[in-house]
Amino acid sequence: MTPRRAARPPKVRRVSHGIPDERADSSRLDIDVLGPEARAVAGAAWADVERRVPGRSLTVGWDWTETWLAHFGSVVPHRLVVARQGGEPVGVALVTFDDWRRGPLRIRRVHLGTAGEPPGEGVHVERNGLLVRPEHAAGFADALVAAIRREHAWDAFLLDGFLEPDAAALLRTGGRWAVEPQSALVADLTAIDQGGPAGPFSSGLRKEWRRAERIAGPFEVEWPQSTERALAILDELIELHQARWEAEGSPGAFASGRSRGFHRELTTRLAGRGQIALMRVTGPQGLLGCRYDFIDGDRLLAYQTGWAPDGDDRVSTGRTLDLACMGAARAHGIRWWDWLAGDHWQKRRLSTGSYDLLWATRRRGIARWAAFDAARGGRRLAARARRRPA
Numbered sequence: 001m002t003p004r005r006a007a008r009p010p011k012v013r014r015v016s017h018g019i020p021d022e023r024a025d026s027s028r029l030d031i032d033v034l035g036p037e038a039r040a041v042a043g044a045a046w047a048d049v050e051r052r053v054p055g056r057s058l059t060v061g062w063d064w065t066e067t068w069l070a071h072f073g074s075v076v077p078h079r080l081v082v083a084r085q086g087g088e089p090v091g092v093a094l095v096t097f098d099d100w101r102r103g104p105l106r107i108r109r110v111h112l113g114t115a116g117e118p119p120g121e122g123v124h125v126e127r128n129g130l131l132v133r134p135e136h137a138a139g140f141a142d143a144l145v146a147a148i149r150r151e152h153a154w155d156a157f158l159l160d161g162f163l164e165p166d167a168a169a170l171l172r173t174g175g176r177w178a179v180e181p182q183s184a185l186v187a188d189l190t191a192i193d194q195g196g197p198a199g200p201f202s203s204g205l206r207k208e209w210r211r212a213e214r215i216a217g218p219f220e221v222e223w224p225q226s227t228e229r230a231l232a233i234l235d236e237l238i239e240l241h242q243a244r245w246e247a248e249g250s251p252g253a254f255a256s257g258r259s260r261g262f263h264r265e266l267t268t269r270l271a272g273r274g275q276i277a278l279m280r281v282t283g284p285q286g287l288l289g290c291r292y293d294f295i296d297g298d299r300l301l302a303y304q305t306g307w308a309p310d311g312d313d314r315v316s317t318g319r320t321l322d323l324a325c326m327g328a329a330r331a332h333g334i335r336w337w338d339w340l341a342g343d344h345w346q347k348r349r350l351s352t353g354s355y356d357l358l359w360a361t362r363r364r365g366i367a368r369w370a371a372f373d374a375a376r377g378g379r380r381l382a383a384r385a386r387r388r389p390a
Contacts, residue, residue: 240306
C-alpha cells in the first residue's frame with residue numbers, strides 16, 4: 001500500500017510592519033497574506049476576531065464572507081489577510097482583484113470585501129468595513145494597504161459601500177482618493193408602536209395605508225422560523241422578482257446561478273440565527289408579494305422584493321408590501337429599517353432620516369489613467385453625435 005503524502009501547508013506570505021499604532025500596546029503588526037487554499041486558516045482567525053469585536057456589520061462577518069467565497073471565489077482572484085500581534089489575530093480582510101476593460105485598455109482593480117464579481121452577478125455589498133480590534137484600526141489600515149501594494153500590481157484601489165469610520169482609517173493611509181458618498185435612507189420604526197405601520201410617515205401615507213387595508217386587507221405577514229420555509233419563500237420571491245424585471249428588459253438580481261446559489265446558502269446559514277427576514281404578505285385577494293432582508297442587530301437591511309402582479313389600481317402593491325413588512329419588523333424588535341444606498345423618491349417617502357455610505361477610488365499610474373479617460377471621453381462624444389438629429 002502506497003503511503004499517503006502529507007498535505008502541503010497553505011502558502012503564506014508574511015510581512016512584518018513596524019508601523020506605530022497610537023492606541024496599541026505594541027508598534028508591530030505581522031501581516032499574513034493567504035491564498036485561496038488557506039481559507040480554513042483565515043476562517044479560524046476571522047472567527048476569533050469576530051468574537052472579540054461584537055456588533056460589526058453582517059457583511060464583514062465570516063458567514064457572509066465564506067458563503068461569497070464558496071460561490072464566487074473560483075472566478076474572482078483573491079487573498080485573505082490576517083493581522084497578528086504577538087501571534088494573536090487582531091484584524092482580518094478579504095482582498096479581491098478584477099479588471100475593468102474599455103476596448104484594448106485594462107484597468108487592474110483591487111477591492112476590499114466581497115466585490116469584484118463578473119458583470120451582472122454582484123451581490124452589491126454595503127455597510128462594508130474592516131473587521132479589526134478597535135485599538136489596532138489605524139495600524140491595520142496602514143499595514144493592509146502596504147501589503148496590497150507589495151502583493152499585486154494595480155491601477156485602482158476601491159472601497160465599496162464602506163461605513164464612514166472604516167473608510168476614514170483607509171483614506172488616511174495616503175494617496176489621492178476620489179470619494180463618492182451615497183445617502184442611505186432609514187426609518188425609525190418606534191412610531192409604529194402607537195400609529196401602526198404608516199405611523200412614522202406623512203399623513204398622506206397614513207391615509208393610503210388605511211385605504212389599502214379597506215380595499216385589499218387585512219394583511220397577514222408570514223415570517224418563518226424554519227430554514228425550509230425560508231428557502232421556499234426565497235424561491236417564490238426569486239420567481240416574482242425575475243418575472244417583473246425580465247418583463248421590463250432587465251436581467252434582475254437573481255439571473256446568475258452563482259447569485260442564486262449564494263443567497264440560498266446564505267439563507268440556510270443565517271435563518272436559524274434570526275439574521276434573515278424572508279416575509280410573505282397575503283390578503284383576502286391572495287399573495288401581495290415577498291421581501292428578502294437581513295437582520296443586523298436592531299437594524300433591518302432592506303435587500304430585495306418580489307411583487308405579485310398588480311391587482312386593484314387603487315392600491316400601490318410595493319408601498320403596501322413595504323408598510324406591512326415594516327409593521328412585522330417592529331413586532332420582531334427591529335428599530336431601524338435601513339434602505340441602504342440609493343436616494344429614490346419611493347424610499348424617501350418611507351424614511352425618517354439618513355446616513356452616508358462611501359465609495360472611494362485611489363488611482364495609480366498617471367499615463368494609463370490618462371489614456372483610459374481620453375478613450376472614455378471619446379466614446380461619450382461619439383455616442384452624443386450618434387444621438388444628435390441630422
